[in-house]
Amino acid sequence: MRWGAISGDLRLQSFIINLVQKIHVRTKPNAYDVMIGAGLLRRAGREVRRVLPSLDSRVFVITSPNVRRHWGEALEKSLQEARLPYEVLEMHDGEPAKRLHTVEQLADRLVDAKADRRSLLVAFGGGVVGDCAGFLAAIFMRGIPVVQIPTTVVAQVDASIGGKTGVNLRAGKNLVGAFHQPRAVLVDPDILQSLTEREFRSGLFESLKCGVIRDHSLFDFMETNPKKILARNGRTMQRVIADSIRVKADVVSADEKESGLRRILNFGHTIGHALEAATEYSHFLHGEAVALGMMAASHIARDAGLCSAETASRITSATLAYGPLPPVACEVQDVMGRLGADKKTVGGTVHFVLPQKIGKVKISGDVPSGIVHDAVESIRHHA
Numbered sequence: 277m278r279w280g281a282i283s284g285d286l287r288l289q290s291f292i293i294n295l296v297q298k299i300h301v302r303t304k305p306n307a308y309d310v311m312i313g314a315g316l317l318r319r320a321g322r323e324v325r326r327v328l329p330s331l332d333s334r335v336f337v338i339t340s341p342n343v344r345r346h347w348g349e350a351l352e353k354s355l356q357e358a359r360l361p362y363e364v365l366e367m368h369d370g371e372p373a374k375r376l377h378t379v380e381q382l383a384d385r386l387v388d389a390k391a392d393r394r395s396l397l398v399a400f401g402g403g404v405v406g407d408c409a410g411f412l413a414a415i416f417m418r419g420i421p422v423v424q425i426p427t428t429v430v431a432q433v434d435a436s437i438g439g440k441t442g443v444n445l446r447a448g449k450n451l452v453g454a455f456h457q458p459r460a461v462l463v464d465p466d467i468l469q470s471l472t473e474r475e476f477r478s479g480l481f482e483s484l485k486c487g488v489i490r491d492h493s494l495f496d497f498m499e500t501n502p503k504k505i506l507a508r509n510g511r512t513m514q515r516v517i518a519d520s521i522r523v524k525a526d527v528v529s530a531d532e533k534e535s536g537l538r539r540i541l542n543f544g545h546t547i548g549h550a551l552e553a554a555t556e557y558s559h560f561l562h563g564e565a566v567a568l569g570m571m572a573a574s575h576i577a578r579d580a581g582l583c584s585a586e587t588a589s590r591i592t593s594a595t596l597a598y599g600p601l602p603p604v605a606c607e608v609q610d611v612m613g614r615l616g617a618d619k620k621t622v623g624g625t626v627h628f629v630l631p632q633k634i635g636k637v638k639i640s641g642d643v644p645s646g647i648v649h650d651a652v653e654s655i656r657h658h659a
């Protein structure tokens with residue numbers, strides 16, 4: 277067939293197929309692919325069909341009204357084209373919805389809809405939908421498969437990969453959960469077009485984190501191209517997202533249950549979590565708190581003689597390029613007091629992930645509190 281004879285639609289499809297990147301995640305229970313490509317949502321049905329547990333499996337899409345309003349039609353169309361029997365179940369997103377009662381309600385509705393062991397869930401939303409639907413899949417009838425189709429930057433580069441699922445308790449975040457690896461993760465950067473500016477920027481800090489901990493060239497790229505990235509240029513976003521996922525997938529493949537290497541993903545999170553807690557989780561978006569935490573950790577690394585002043589200042593400048601960040605509206609003492617309470621504290625010692633150079637970090641448990649205090653003080657004057 278001559279090129280000119282190919283229909284516009286076909287040409288578009290082959291273009292889409294060319295741009296899909298695959299990243300393989302290897303974990304003990306199962307290995308799976310993360311597929312990344314602009315327009316991938318339109319062929320999600322085919323990809324879901326590929327990982328169906330049996331020919332007569334039914335598909336249950338878990339999503340939020342907001343995500344459904346923007347992208348539900350596109351997903352449903354692709355499921356219909358793939359001739360998959362499906363139902364859509366809605367839940368609210370946002371942090372307050374990430375609770376056991378949400379999971380229980382969804383489980384009841386699955387039973388009402390006659391879901392069984394052969395059913396497959398599709399988690400279609402941000403990290404809250406992904407964590408709840410992932411947890412539901414882990415425990416419904418002692419475990420059914422789930423495909424993640426993440427729709428926020430946070431969910432695409434972080435939450436959907438690695439199999440951590442769960443919900444919050446009154447006492448704290450993610451206190452109930454399970455490891456349950458997805459069958460596949462489908463990442464379409466086009467879906468990010470509808471995110472608010474603040475949500476979009478906030479998620480990018482997790483990508484910047486991936487650059488600092490393990491990928492020098494991702495960091496360089498983000499440092500040099502904030503304008504293109506913030507304009508959500510398709511190709512640029514595909515690169516940033518794919519590179520970030522590669523870092524997470526590498527780390528998770530090497531250390532599925534967070535005993536050693538996986539802790540490097542907590543760069544920026546020790547102080548980030550303390551900031552979130554000190555402001556009752558209502559002042560910062562998670563990524564914003566992580567951004568401030570990364571700046572503080574770089575300050576600590578510099579003062580502790582672990583990295584050069586130049587490295588610390590590059591990390592701070594690159595972080596600020598993806599701002600604005602909300603002011604740190606809490607006292608240094610408040611943040612210091614919350615540090616010990618972090619879930620990642622080991623044996624009463626606060627561990628920090630500290631940069632040695634761009635692309636390489638070290639975990640340190642013996643940082644003098646004066647240095648930590650100064651670092652927290654420093655981010656109060658970031659603007």
Ligand SMILES: NC(=O)c1ccc[n+]([C@@H]2O[C@H](COP(=O)([O-])OP(=O)(O)OC[C@H]3O[C@@H](n4cnc5c(N)ncnc54)[C@H](O)[C@@H]3O)[C@@H](O)[C@H]2O)c1
Nearest residue numbers: 342369370402403404405427428430434435440467470471
């Ligand atoms: N499991 C993990 O490894 C892991 C890792 C990182 C974060 N998380 C969890 O992820 C959660 C945060 O995720 P989040 O930031 O995606 O929050 P979220 O799921 O609440 O989504 C944030 C907001 O974006 C909206 N939204 C989602 N997709 C959209 C789209 N395409 N267009 C427009 N609006 C859209 C949602 O309706 C919501 O209002 C936290 O609970 C965190 O603990 C988990």
Ligand SMILES: [Zn+2]
Nearest residue numbers: 482545562566
């Ligand atoms: Zn995070």
